[in-house]
Amino acid sequence: MSPTDLNIATPPPDIDPEWTTASYYINSVLSTAESLGASRRELCKDLNLPEDCGDDPEKRLPMSTLIALLELAALRTKNPDFALIIGQQTQPQNHGVLGMLGLCATNMLEAFKLWIPFRYALMHSGNSKMIETKDTIRVIWEPLCLRYIKQRYMVDLIFSNWIGLGEQIYTHKPEPIEVYVTYPEPADISLLTQRFGAVIHFSQPHNEIVFPRSSFEKPNPQHNPDMLRLMKEYAQKAHESQELTLTCSQQVTLALVDLLPKRRGTITYVAESLSMTERTLQRRLTEEKNAFNDLLRKLRFTQAVQGLTATPQSVTDIALSLGYNDTGSFTKAFKQWTDLSPTEYRHRNATKL
Secondary structure, three states: OOOOHOOOOOOOOOOOOOOOHHHHHHHHHHHHHHHHHOHHHHHHHHHOOOOOOOOOOOOEEHHHHHHHHHHHHHHHOOOOOOHHHHHHHHHHHHHHHHHHHHHHEEEEHHHHHOOOOOHHEEEEEEEEEEEOOOOOEEEEEEEEEOOOOOOOOHHHHHHHHHHHHHHHOOOOOOOOOOEEOOOOOOOOOOOHHHHHHOOOEEEOEEEEEOOOHHHHOOEOOOOOHHHHHHHHHHHHHHHHHOOOOHHHHHHHHHHHOOOOOOOOOOOOHHHOOOOOOOOHHHHHHHHHOHHHHHHHHHHHHHHHHHHHHHOOOOOHHHHHHHHOOOOEEEHHHHHEEEHHHHHHHHHOOOOOO
């Protein structure tokens, strides 16, 4: 079977055109790029953006524009830590109503409990969940699409912004205990270590920050209950106007991202994780003119190409992360897709790591 037969000769687009971000956030990214020596005019020109794109607070721009901007700005500033620096320079106003919720909240714990359900008011980046224990607060970020997972920019942006808002609003930096990220370890982790101040685990199956609970419970000196009530009402309306419903195919793909490294990339486990029967799952995929095995193959191909061309991961590690039992099975499948072995494909297509 050829790559054309599978319709995966190149990785499929995975950023839905309906996913958007607030234009004022694009403006804050452009401002950070300018502060690091990049030309705002050239960045806007290359991305077909008007230079005053952030002037209208109601305007939304495609998430694909934000991703392209992060990648291009990192290149123009020659700084792979670009997204971390955005978080260092962030201000509450850069986050619109979410920033205002943080300013008015009792403490950082309440702020996170508000940011998570109203997240789409700012951007369609992913879903977050918070797990409370007696001594810790675990915050897990689940990206909406594959492109966010193996690249640094979105993970760094989300995590650094969380810490940056804590610094700006609550006058103290919330120091993580541990950090887990899906991307591989970069050559230079000095700013990552400085920014997070914690043990960082790379190439993990999910993105998570573990905070000491005490840092989340420190009182906010700016707490304003009346303003908080008004901001909640505004945030609810803003979020509802941007509410998303993932297709069944998108839900399956995201479930597989989590399940494949655990050797659970079967329709049985996916159906279970989505709280539906296999029959219902198959029916919904058929209604969307998709099939489980096709989604599985497309995901594996996309992730394999990303791993081979943009990370230093070994072929064995890539194979295991995709749920293969051994390198031989992965190599056989990859040859069916590309007529090349994984090693040959890497030599021909790898970027400088």
